[in-house]
Amino acid sequence: MKEKTLLLEDSIHKLVEAKKYASLRDLLMTLNPADIADAFAGLSDQTLPLVFRLLPKAQAAETFVEMDPEQQATLIRGFSDSELKAVVDELYVDDAVDLVEEMPANVVSRILTQADPQTRKMINEILQYPEDSAGSVMTTEFVELRGSMTAAQAIAHIRAVGLDKETINTCYITDPGHHLQGVVSIRSLILANETQTCESIMNPHVVSVNTQEDQETVAQMFSKYNFYALPVVDGDGRMVGIVTVDDAMDILEAETTEDMEKMAAISPSDRPYLSTSPITIWRHRSPWLLLLMVSATFTGLVITKFEDALATCTVLMAYIPMLMDTGGNAGSQSSVTVIRGLSLGEIQFRDAFRVMGKELIVSLLCGLTLAVCNLAKLMLFDRVSFPVAMVVCLTLLCTVIASKLVGSALPMLAKKVGFDPTVMASPLITTVVDVLSLLIYFQTASVILGL
Amino acid sequence: MKEKTLLLEDSIHKLVEAKKYASLRDLLMTLNPADIADAFAGLSDQTLPLVFRLLPKAQAAETFVEMDPEQQATLIRGFSDSELKAVVDELYVDDAVDLVEEMPANVVSRILTQADPQTRKMINEILQYPEDSAGSVMTTEFVELRGSMTAAQAIAHIRAVGLDKETINTCYITDPGHHLQGVVSIRSLILANETQTCESIMNPHVVSVNTQEDQETVAQMFSKYNFYALPVVDGDGRMVGIVTVDDAMDILEAETTEDMEKMAAISPSDRPYLSTSPITIWRHRSPWLLLLMVSATFTGLVITKFEDALATCTVLMAYIPMLMDTGGNAGSQSSVTVIRGLSLGEIQFRDAFRVMGKELIVSLLCGLTLAVCNLAKLMLFDRVSFPVAMVVCLTLLCTVIASKLVGSALPMLAKKVGFDPTVMASPLITTVVDVLSLLIYFQTASVILGL
Numbered sequence: 001m002k003e004k005t006l007l008l009e010d011s012i013h014k015l016v017e018a019k020k021y022a023s024l025r026d027l028l029m030t031l032n033p034a035d036i037a038d039a040f041a042g043l044s045d046q047t048l049p050l051v052f053r054l055l056p057k058a059q060a061a062e063t064f065v066e067m068d069p070e071q072q073a074t075l076i077r078g079f080s081d082s083e084l085k086a087v088v089d090e091l092y093v094d095d096a097v098d099l100v101e102e103m104p105a106n107v108v109s110r111i112l113t114q115a116d117p118q119t120r121k122m123i124n125e126i127l128q129y130p131e132d133s134a135g136s137v138m139t140t141e142f143v144e145l146r147g148s149m150t151a152a153q154a155i156a157h158i159r160a161v162g163l164d165k166e167t168i169n170t171c172y173i174t175d176p177g178h179h180l181q182g183v184v185s186i187r188s189l190i191l192a193n194e195t196q197t198c199e200s201i202m203n204p205h206v207v208s209v210n211t212q213e214d215q216e217t218v219a220q221m222f223s224k225y226n227f228y229a230l231p232v233v234d235g236d237g238r239m240v241g242i243v244t245v246d247d248a249m250d251i252l253e254a255e256t257t258e259d260m261e262k263m264a265a266i267s268p269s270d271r272p273y274l275s276t277s278p279i280t281i282w283r284h285r286s287p288w289l290l291l292l293m294v295s296a297t298f299t300g301l302v303i304t305k306f307e308d309a310l311a312t313c314t315v316l317m318a319y320i321p322m323l324m325d326t327g328g329n330a331g332s333q334s335s336v337t338v339i340r341g342l343s344l345g346e347i348q349f350r351d352a353f354r355v356m357g358k359e360l361i362v363s364l365l366c367g368l369t370l371a372v373c374n375l376a377k378l379m380l381f382d383r384v385s386f387p388v389a390m391v392v393c394l395t396l397l398c399t400v401i402a403s404k405l406v407g408s409a410l411p412m413l414a415k416k417v418g419f420d421p422t423v424m425a426s427p428l429i430t431t432v433v434d435v436l437s438l439l440i441y442f443q444t445a446s447v448i449l450g451l
Numbered sequence: 452m453k454e455k456t457l458l459l460e461d462s463i464h465k466l467v468e469a470k471k472y473a474s475l476r477d478l479l480m481t482l483n484p485a486d487i488a489d490a491f492a493g494l495s496d497q498t499l500p501l502v503f504r505l506l507p508k509a510q511a512a513e514t515f516v517e518m519d520p521e522q523q524a525t526l527i528r529g530f531s532d533s534e535l536k537a538v539v540d541e542l543y544v545d546d547a548v549d550l551v552e553e554m555p556a557n558v559v560s561r562i563l564t565q566a567d568p569q570t571r572k573m574i575n576e577i578l579q580y581p582e583d584s585a586g587s588v589m590t591t592e593f594v595e596l597r598g599s600m601t602a603a604q605a606i607a608h609i610r611a612v613g614l615d616k617e618t619i620n621t622c623y624i625t626d627p628g629h630h631l632q633g634v635v636s637i638r639s640l641i642l643a644n645e646t647q648t649c650e651s652i653m654n655p656h657v658v659s660v661n662t663q664e665d666q667e668t669v670a671q672m673f674s675k676y677n678f679y680a681l682p683v684v685d686g687d688g689r690m691v692g693i694v695t696v697d698d699a700m701d702i703l704e705a706e707t708t709e710d711m712e713k714m715a716a717i718s719p720s721d722r723p724y725l726s727t728s729p730i731t732i733w734r735h736r737s738p739w740l741l742l743l744m745v746s747a748t749f750t751g752l753v754i755t756k757f758e759d760a761l762a763t764c765t766v767l768m769a770y771i772p773m774l775m776d777t778g779g780n781a782g783s784q785s786s787v788t789v790i791r792g793l794s795l796g797e798i799q800f801r802d803a804f805r806v807m808g809k810e811l812i813v814s815l816l817c818g819l820t821l822a823v824c825n826l827a828k829l830m831l832f833d834r835v836s837f838p839v840a841m842v843v844c845l846t847l848l849c850t851v852i853a854s855k856l857v858g859s860a861l862p863m864l865a866k867k868v869g870f871d872p873t874v875m876a877s878p879l880i881t882t883v884v885d886v887l888s889l890l891i892y893f894q895t896a897s898v899i900l901g902l
Contacts, residue, residue, distance in 0.1 A: 030656045034676050159641055168638050169620045169679070186637055187619050190610055205481045223704055225485050226697035228620070228679065245696050246677035249703070253674055256707050257791055263711075264787035265780055272797045273788055274805065278812040285784050286817045289851075292780050293821055297828075299772035307765050314758050317768065321750035321775060321885050328779075329716055329743050329878050333736050336715035337724055340708055346723045354725065361729040366737045370744055377748075400740075426715070427780050434772055 008039045016047055025054040033059060037066035049078040061090030069102040070275065076107050085114040092166045093122045094139035094247065100127065126241075134218045135211035137251065138232045138241030143171040147181060147199035151192040158186070167244055170229040173202050180206055180231055180239040208233050211240060216255045220345070222248035259343065263336065263425035265292060292427050299324075299434040306442040309451040315384055316445060319392050323441055327399040327433040330366060332426035334359055334407030339421050342411060349416050352409075359408045360401070367400035391445045398444070399437040406432055459490045467498055476505040484510060488517035500529040512541030520553040521726065527558050536565040543617045544573045545590035545698065551578065577692075585669045586662035588702065589683045589692030594622040598632060598650035602643040609637070618695055621680040624653045631659055631682055631690040659684045662691060667706045671796070673699035710794065714787065714876035716743060743878050750775075750885040757893040760902040766835060767896060770843050771889070778850040778888040779881035781817065785810055785858030786880050790872050793862060800867050803860075810859045811852070818851035842896045849895070850888040857883055 008031075015024040028036055028051075036055070040048060040063070052075055055063060064072065064087055076084060088096060088111055096115065100108050100123060112120055122140045129135025143165050145154050154171070162168045171189070173182040182202030192201050208231040209218050221230060222245055230248075232241045258268035265288035269276055303310070303320075310317055338355060341347035347355060371393040378389040407429050411421035445451050459482075466475040479487055479502075487506070491499060491514070503526055506514060515523060515538055527535060539547060539562055547566065551559050551574060563571055573591045580586025594616050596605050605622070613619045622640070624633040633653030643652050659682040660669050672681060673696055681699075683692045709719040716739035720727060754761070754771075761768055789806060792798035798806060822844040829840040858880050862872035896902050 032656070032658055032676055155641065162638065162642050168641065186641070187613065190606065190619070190637070191613050205483070207483055223697075223700045225483055226700075228696070245679070245700075246674075249674045249677075249696075249700060252700070252703065253795070257795070260711070260714075260787055260791050264783050266784050266788065273792045274797065274802060274809075278809055278816065281809070281813045282816040282820075285781075285813065286820045289777060289780055289784075289817055289821055290824060293773060293777050293825065294828075296773040296776045299776070300769040303772065304769045307768065310768060311762055311765055314762055317758065317761065318751040318755045320771070321754065321889075322744060322747035324772060324775065325747045325750070325881060325885065326740060326744050328881070329740055330736075332715050332878070333717050333740075336711055337717065340711050341724045344704070344708070346725065351725060358725075358729055358732070362732045362736065365729065365733040366740055369733075369737045370740055373741060374744065377745075426783065430776060430779070434776065438772075 008035065009042045012039050012043075012051070016043075016051060021054060024051065028055060029059075033062035034066045036063045040067060040071065045074050049075060053083075057086060058090060061087050065091065065095045065098075068272070068275065072099065073103060073107060076103070076110070081110075081114060084110065088115045088119070092139055093119065093126065093141055094137065094166070096123050097126045097136075129211055132215045133211060134209045134213040134215060134232045134243060135241070137215050137218070137247055138211075138243050139166045140241045141166045142229075142231075142239075142242040143168050144174050144178070144239070145171050145184065145198050147173050147175075147197065147202070149198045150194060151189050151196050151198070151201065152194040154184075154189050154198050158189075166242070167229055170227075170242075172206075172231055172239055172242075173198050174239055178238045178240075180208055180233055180237060182206060183231070206231060208239075209243075210235070215251050218243055219248040219251040219255065223252070224345075259339075259422050262420065262422040263339065265289070265425075265427040288427070292431055295428075295431045296434070299431070299438060302435060302438040302442070306438075309442060309445065312451060313388075313445070313449060315388055316391070316441070320438070320441070323392070323395055323399055323437045324430075324434050326370065326396060327403040327437040328426065328430035330363070330400045331403035331407035331429040331433045334363075334404045335411055335425050335429045338408045338411045339425060342415055342421050347412075349412055352412050355408055355412065356405060359404045363401040363404035366404070367397040370400060371397045387448050391441070391448050394448075395437065395441045395444050398440045399433070402436045402440065403429070403433045406436070459486065460493045463490050463502070464493075467494075467502060472505060475502065479506060480510075484513035485517045487514045491518060491522065496525050500526055504534075508537060509541060512538050516542065516546045516549075519723070519726065523550065524554060524558060527554070527561070532561075532565055535561065539566045539570070543590055544570065544577065544592055545588065545617070547574050548577045548587075580662055583666045584662060585660045585664040585666060585683045585694060586692070588666050588669070588698055589662075589694050590617045591692045592616045593680075593682075593690075593693040594619050595625050595629070595690070596622050596635065596649050598624050598626075598648065598653070600649045601645060602640050602647050602649070602652065603645040605635075605640050605649055609640075617693070618680055621678075621693075623657075623682055623690055623693075624649050625690055629689045629691075631657055631684055631688060633657060634682070657682060659690075660694075661686070666702050669694055670699040670702040670706065674703070675796075710790075710873050713871065713873040714790065716740070716876075716878040739878070743882055746879075746882045747885070750882070750889060753886055753889040753893070757889075760893060760896065763902060764839075764896070764900060766839055767842070767892070771892070774843070774846055774850055774888045774892055775881075775885050777821065777847065778854040778884040781814065781851045782854035782858035782880040782884045783876065785814075785855040786862055786876050789859045789862045790876060793866055793872050798863075800863055803863050806859055806863065807856060810855045814852040814855035817855070818848040821851060822848045838899050842892070842899050845899075846888065846892045846895050849891045850884070853887045853891065854880070854884045857887070 043051060048071060052060065100111060126136060141164060143158055143161065145157060158168050169186050171184050172180060173184060174180055182204045183206045184198055184202040188201050207225060211232055211234055218230065227245065229242045229244045231239050232243060234240050254270065261268045267284040269284055338347060374396055375389055375393045378384050378392060410424040414421045414424045494502060499522060551562060577587060592615060594609055594612065596608060609619050620637050622635050623631060624635060625631055633655045634657045635649055635653040639652050658676060662683055662685055669681065678696065680693045680695045682690050683694060685691050705721065712719045718735040720735055789798060825847055826840055826844045829835050829843060861875040865872045865875045
């Protein structure tokens with residue numbers, strides 16, 4: 001897929017250089033807007049407006065939506081007022097809202113001036129909802145039907161209004177006060193007898209979300225219920241918009257990235273890496289590194305406390321990194337498994353005992369496997385004394401058990417007390433487990449070796 | 452959402468106990484199949500078949516699809532042949548295939564015997580495609596139209612065949628040899644003039660995938676192009692099926708879980724955690740722990756080599772865990788960022804120099820921040836000598852820089868040579884970075900402290 005884009009970009013550049021605009025236009029007409037936007041990503045600020053003007057109106061708007069904010073800003077700066085109006089008029093309201101949120105203030109006021117009054121009103125309404133709420137990601141362009149309409153009347157109505165709606169695949173039955181009463185798919189309208197009323201075809205048990213609902217919950221409802229669209233209602237049950245499945249996919253992707261970032265001790269950012277400045281990246285990373293560095297101080301304290309023992313038996317030092325790393329790895333295996341299970345809803349807090357029980361068995365199995373292999377290695381290759389080998393292997397077993405229990409318990413506890421479980425991933429677990437593994441190590445050593 | 456399911460489960464249990472089956476049936480009728488399946492998850496093997504039989508035919512099949520394999524097997528074992536036939540007839544072919552893949556062999560032969568010959572043929576065809584290919588996740592039930600049909604004829608055709616198709620929202624124009632010629636949405640058919648031909652309405656530039664294409668690529672095309680369905684063609688360009696957006700969402704979710712598991716050094720599993728046996732979990736986790744344990748041996752070798760130096764200057768020992776952990780954290784921040792960027796397509800191999808340049812600047816900023824804070828802590832709280840503080844802080848700076856460069860370079864290199872970049876995440880990076888940070892530490896110490 002990537003090679004295709006590179007080839008395409010190349011062809012476009014060559015056609016631009018040769019000023020073969022008619023052929024370029026013919027080529028662009030065969031492409032999907034997302035592919036055109038990809039190919040445009042490599043164009044200079046001078047070439048971009050030139051090439052963009054070759055696109056027919058509808059395709060131009062769809063391509064515009066797929067481009068990155070920098071290129072959108074470049075284009076808008078070059079647009080005449082009437083060109084800007086043409087693009088804004090073709091946008092769906094939710095895309096127009098995204099644009100307004102991304103652009104600098106002076107560009108925004110130009111966009112709002114060019115939008116027609118109806119669109120401007122809708123944009124301003126959506127902008128009032130809190131960030132990342134269902135209201136902020138919905139579109140207000142949906143098909144509303146009355147229960148008394150027949151299937152034929154409903155289809156006639158859709159033919160009259162459908163052109164401006166984001167989707168006609170799912171339509172909503174409301175009363176005159178816009179209260180949501182049912183949902184009907186275009187499929188059931190078409191397959192129904194023409195004289196059946198919408199009321200008799202519709203599903204009255206509609207799953208809907210409130211405007212204030214978190215967007216992540218909304219997106220997860222799509223993957224649970226296999227919806228194409230989900231109605232959004234206000235506090236009084238009045239329908240105000242819909243979220244469509246393509247937006248839900250984008251939200252899921254963004255939330256997954258955010259989860260992965262948090263699990264790697266990075267404050268989440270909503271911009272692509274390549275267009276984020278080093279200063280911003282630094283601000284998202286260094287506080288976590290600092291915090292974890294300070295907490296690693298405790299590990300240092302443990303070592304300092306047993307400094308004399310270590311100096312007497314220096315061979316023990318060589319195994320500290322292996323024990324710390326294995327503990328960290330074993331713990332992060334458990335924490336990542338539990339965090340993902342929690343976020344997919346496969347694991348609930350009430351499963352805590354089952355999870356801990358399972359982790360105990362798994363950690364015993366893993367710990368024994370590692371301890372036995374390590375014992376063989378210590379005796380055959382490292383040729384350490386048997387007591388030292390026992391200290392290392394016993395510590396290994398205990399560390400794996402402790403790490404896996406801590407790694408699975410912390411995310412569930414975090415969830416229970418209302419914290420974000422993702423923060424309990426590898427880096428924090430590692431720090432906790434380091435202290436644990438060293439304490440176990442020195443305790444075992446002092447008992448077995450009498451240090 | 453979770454609380455609602457618990458409440459519901461409770462109500463269902465109470466109605467079952469009180470044998471109020473009529474009320475229970477009325478309650479179930481108001482629910483979405485996914486919610487019914489959730490509520491059924493807590494029912495015993497005795498109660499489940501009883502309650503399941505209360506559902507009307509279509510809802511029964513949809514609920515069945517949403518249940519987990521153990522409960523599906525319980526139900527099938529209790530079904531009479533005619534009950535099994537009723538459920539199998541209502542399933543879409545792709546769901547029937549999933550079922551056949553999950554069930555034990557004796558159940559499978561019962562399912563295939565009860566399916567009608569046409570369905571059995573389709574199931575067997577899909578089963579022949581390689582695992583995780585587009586062919587294996589597609590459904591063969593789609594609407595095929597001819598270019599010469601008018602919009603009115605097309606809609607009449609859809610009314611005649613639509614009931615058995617997974618979606619009618621997107622229809623495909625093919626020639627008599629089933630070669631894909633164009634795509635037309637139900638929306639454009641309804642909004643078009645009744646006498647327009649499909650050929651004149653359709654989009655002839657169809658994005659399609661080959662049956663052999665990897666399912667992850669297919670799913671990513673949905674999030675890129677905002678499709679509702681994607682046609683699947685064989686080597687000769689003949690259309691054989693479609694993948695729908697709800698399946699794409701499920702694939703993306705499964706692939707994300709797989710990526711997270713690999714990043715935490717776990718071999719991916721496609722079963723939910725709670726229904727996986729401890730032995731299976733052990734088999735997925737212990738090989739990685741073993742591998743990483745063996746590679747940590749190198750870290751031990753470095754320490755052994757500098758054992759004498761450490762024994763002379765024992766204060767250096769206390770900072771080893773902090774340096775190792777910080778290196779690991781800094782490296783995993785970079786590797787996770789690059790891995791996610793690669794998998795979303797935001798970063799390509801050709802961006803390697805830009806990425807490394809950016810990481811160099813970020814690592815300088817992060818390293819300096821940490822070094823300065825640590826210097827203050829070492830001098831004011833730990834009260835170590837200035838040369839020792841310098842050794843620790845210089846090492847910290849160099850470690851952060853080295854870790855971030857290694858952390859960002861390894862995933863890109865892996866991608867370039869065709870390995871899976873996710874394997875280059877935290878655990879492996881940590882091991883590499885441990886060795887690096889210790890080498891830097893002892894080098895700096897020997898230069899500054901003259902050990």
